[in-house]
Amino acid sequence: MNLNQAFEQQIKRMQIPNVDVHRQVMDSIQRERFAKQPCLRLKMGVVLSVMIGLFVTGFASASIYLLQDSTGDTAFRVQPFDSDNPMTERSEIEREAFGKLEPGEAIAVYDPNRNQPIISAQMKPFEVTSYQTLVDRVAPYFRLPAQLASSINFQIGYITYDIKNVDIEQMRARSDKQGGAVVYEPLEVKESIAAIALHMEVKGEQMITSVYAGEKWEQVFTNTEQMDEVEKITYAGSEALLFQREGTWQLMYRANVESRDHFYMITTDNTSQKAKDSLLTVLSWLVTED
Amino acid sequence: MNHDLNDLARKARQGDMQAFSDIVKQMQQPLFRYCYPMLADRQEAEDAIQDTFIRAYRHLHHYKDQGKFSSWLFTIAHRICLNKLKKRNKQDRLLSKLAHEEMTKSTHLEDVLDNQDIFALLYSLKPKVRAIMILRIVHEWSYREISRVTGMSESRLRKQYERARKQLQQEYGLQGQKHTELGGIKVELESSI
Numbered sequence A: 001m002n003l004n005q006a007f008e009q010q011i012k013r014m015q016i017p018n019v020d021v022h023r024q025v026m027d028s029i030q031r032e033r034f035a036k037q038p039c040l041r042l043k044m045g046v047v048l049s050v051m052i053g054l055f056v057t058g059f060a061s062a063s064i065y066l067l068q069d070s071t072g073d074t075a076f077r078v079q080p081f082d083s084d085n086p087m088t089e090r091s092e093i094e095r096e097a098f099g100k101l102e103p104g105e106a107i108a109v110y111d112p113n114r115n116q117p118i119i120s121a122q123m124k125p126f127e128v129t130s131y132q133t134l135v136d137r138v139a140p141y142f143r144l145p146a147q148l149a150s151s152i153n154f155q156i157g158y159i160t161y162d163i164k165n166v167d168i169e170q171m172r173a174r175s176d177k178q179g180g181a182v183v184y185e186p187l188e189v190k191e192s193i194a195a196i197a198l199h200m201e202v203k204g205e206q207m208i209t210s211v212y213a214g215e216k217w218e219q220v221f222t223n224t225e226q227m228d229e230v231e232k233i234t235y236a237g238s239e240a241l242l243f244q245r246e247g248t249w250q251l252m253y254r255a256n257v258e259s260r261d262h263f264y265m266i267t268t269d270n271t272s273q274k275a276k277d278s279l280l281t282v283l284s285w286l287v288t289e290d
Numbered sequence B: 001m002n003h004d005l006n007d008l009a010r011k012a013r014q015g016d017m018q019a020f021s022d023i024v025k026q027m028q029q030p031l032f033r034y035c036y037p038m039l040a041d042r043q044e045a046e047d048a049i050q051d052t053f054i055r056a057y058r059h060l061h062h063y064k065d066q067g068k069f070s071s072w073l074f075t076i077a078h079r080i081c082l083n084k085l086k087k088r089n090k091q092d093r094l095l096s097k098l099a100h101e102e103m104t105k106s107t108h109l110e111d112v113l114d115n116q117d118i119f120a121l122l123y124s125l126k127p128k129v130r131a132i133m134i135l136r137i138v139h140e141w142s143y144r145e146i147s148r149v150t151g152m153s154e155s156r157l158r159k160q161y162e163r164a165r166k167q168l169q170q171e172y173g174l175q176g177q178k179h180t181e182l183g184g185i186k187v188e189l190e191s192s193i
Helices: A003-012 A022-033 A092-099 A131-138 A168-177 A273-286 B002-013 B017-039 B042-058 B069-086 B090-100 B115-123 B127-138 B143-150 B154-182 B187-191
Strands: A040-043 A065-068 A074-080 A106-111 A118-123 A126-128 A152-163 A183-187 A189-202 A205-213 A219-222 A228-235 A238-245 A248-257 A260-268
Touching: A003 B115, A003 B127, A003 B154, A022 A205, A022 B017, A022 B042, A065 A228, A065 A238, A065 A248, A074 A238, A074 A248, A092 A106, A092 A118, A106 A168, A118 A152, A126 A131, A131 A152, A131 A189, A152 A273, A168 A183, A189 A273, A205 A273, A228 A273, A238 A273, A248 A273, A260 A273, B002 B017, B002 B069, B017 B042, B017 B069, B017 B115, B017 B127, B042 B069, B069 B127, B069 B143, B115 B127, B127 B143, B127 B154, B143 B154
Parallel strands: A074 A219
Antiparallel strands: A040 A118, A065 A074, A106 A118, A106 A183, A126 A152, A152 A189, A189 A205, A205 A260, A228 A238, A238 A248, A248 A260
């Protein structure tokens, strides 16, 4: 018997079970793409707005979209990143640091070696598997419908709390003292909620709805140059921005629900008409027309 | 299949999420057939392939059209596996996994090493050599293809492979005792050495 050949045959016979990580992978990617948790990027000494989007390509166009509320005032404006509000892709160092967080933990990262020294801060959100639990936990800050619509199947929810301020100068000083090293600072998390995200299936379409505390969202900086098929629609008297981007339909809308100011961003995972229709199904479920 | 995969990669790079979803569906099992024997730990192997896809997605813009997209994915998986292995206390992990690995409890074909035995023997090889054996034997890749993933020259791969065969031959002699302790190699195979 040729032993080596036999061993090779044995290895070939090794039994490898079937694996299915598709859902986990796509969920992770969707979460990254649509920044379910606010990513606060603080340029040296300047607090920047919360931003949407993770990738920057090409040159920003001059497109600015003004969306009106029911009184004719500007509810929010969507505009490209600019020099004061630049898009920055998260570095491997940041990803690694944030990846180690447990739910409820937050950290700031100061990396002086990037083109622009940046401090970024992030909290790992809590996961909630029951819709009712999500509604109850966010109730003081966010108003969600008491019941799911019959066409909506809730999958998982995420809750991100506000983070206490970062001491930028202290972190910079620490980095300087360590010869320009990357420095990290655990951060305290506030009781108030900054954002929630709902993953759901609507009539067979996968959707992610992010809801943010609306008062911070009068100005939305994003990759307008990547938007396609842009249109404004009016719902409950206020305008929403509907567009395609990166193979998805997305909808932005700002509304006051039971005295709470909410900014909504709803995203599909494809550009079909059915997916687009499902966006509106979700919006009409979230915000009831008077 | 690879033509289709490269096509999907191009679409995914242009932002087509459905294309990336198809890539995950198509490649998760082949990658698992690499990561699982590399790591000898099902959960870690699943984590490794998830990390592979997520990292691939983040760096899609780095993928150039020359070469197979599948090779590029395997290259990422290979590095992830090596990094995971570096972090381990090798001996502890092996003993622990041999004792607890769920799938290894079930398969005992006549005259055939069970998974536990095969994992143990593969694990006796250095990670980089183990990678060569898995890609060469399980995936039936050419040295040229393996070279793209490991970064080693084809001639060096051949040498490493032959050396590994010899080492495994020795392992057979040693494994009888080891496996008796672990409760397992078949008598027929021992006597054929």
